[in-house]
Amino acid sequence: MRIAVVGSGSVGTGLAKSWSGLGHSVVIGSRSPESERIVSLIAEIGSDVSAAGLAESVVGADVIVLAIPWSAAKVSIATLGDLSGRVLIDATNPLANGLSLEIGHDDSGGEQVARWAAGAHVVKALNVVDARLLDGTKLDDRKVSIPICGDEAETKSLVSSLVGELGFDVIDAGGLEAARLLEPLCLLMIKLSMKKSLGSEIGFRVLRD
Template sequence: MRIGIVGTGNMGRALGLGWARAGHEVLFGSRDVKKAKAVAADSFVSAQTGDFDAAAVFGDVILYTIRDYFPSSALKEPQALSGKIVIDCNNSAILGLDLPDPGNRPGIHFTTPIPSHAEELAADAPGARVVKAFNTMAAQVIELDRDELMRRRVSVFLCSDDAQAKSVVKELAEELGFIGVDCGGLERAQLVEGVGDFIRFQIIGMSLGPFATISVNVAPAR
């Protein structure tokens, strides 16, 4: 599968390199092509590089890692996303950490957006087959060895209005060692972004650290 990565930060690097190692063709897209090349150079397999638009054109699947910069402003040709599977892994900025808290409260505070980031992305990219996924674990978990990750049975919560797109992303998650958990349509991204805030509260606010994970499991019926 051809996968375009929009943004070469922690998530772009972790997921892009994971998929490249799993045998997918990956193109890392950055505003700074030197940064994209540095990320691709880490790979044990070859990966291509370019800008955000190159990633959008290249992929059958696009990983969209840019929070609050939607395609109509981040891409020169946002229509390139039409018909493509676009994974939204974004969570909102944490007040007191990523942004100053307007109320100057101590500690960190969360503002889970309604509509969700994923719904806003879908509204901004007509025809894109948006799937919410990968927002409820830290990049460090994604970078774990596949066998180690499989033992932990970590959920990737999946929401989309496109069942086929959701099943492709489930497979991409499971290739890395996660368990895909169907969470219904894109409307449910609001819930899943709330779960993203909850696990970040545990990781940062309760000091559990980046290897804290959250999963849904079903106990055997008695």
């Protein structure tokens, strides 16, 4: 599968490494694809990864992942061009200053992304997992759970297999409106990560019979 990962930070790099290692073709969409940093990043990952400018990165991509700061989301989505009919994974969190969200309760970043990326098939996913675990690291010998949500069953099924391939336990949390619940969960995750007594790597797991 051809995957465009927009953003070359912790999340973008982690996903590019893992998905390319699994045989997917990954293009990192960057504001400066020819910079020294990105050139050495691509060389370090080595396998089937390349870098391109934002608009170019999504050409021909089966799946696009938004892995950029919330403050850059609107402008970046506009730069990507017409996204109608495209599968868009929103991994962002609409963080405001301090431990808070810029949007919530009766709306969410995921729903706002869907409005900005008119016509795209948006799935909120990967926003609650620490980027350091994107290689599928298990904790307590168990897969970390990743809740996802979106309005189209077919798109969710595709995203579910891609995220599952990374080594996660994927949980369908419902329609895109559930992003209102997934995004605050990231705040709890950040807060708990700051508690050194819990160790350096933590993740959520949904237990069931």
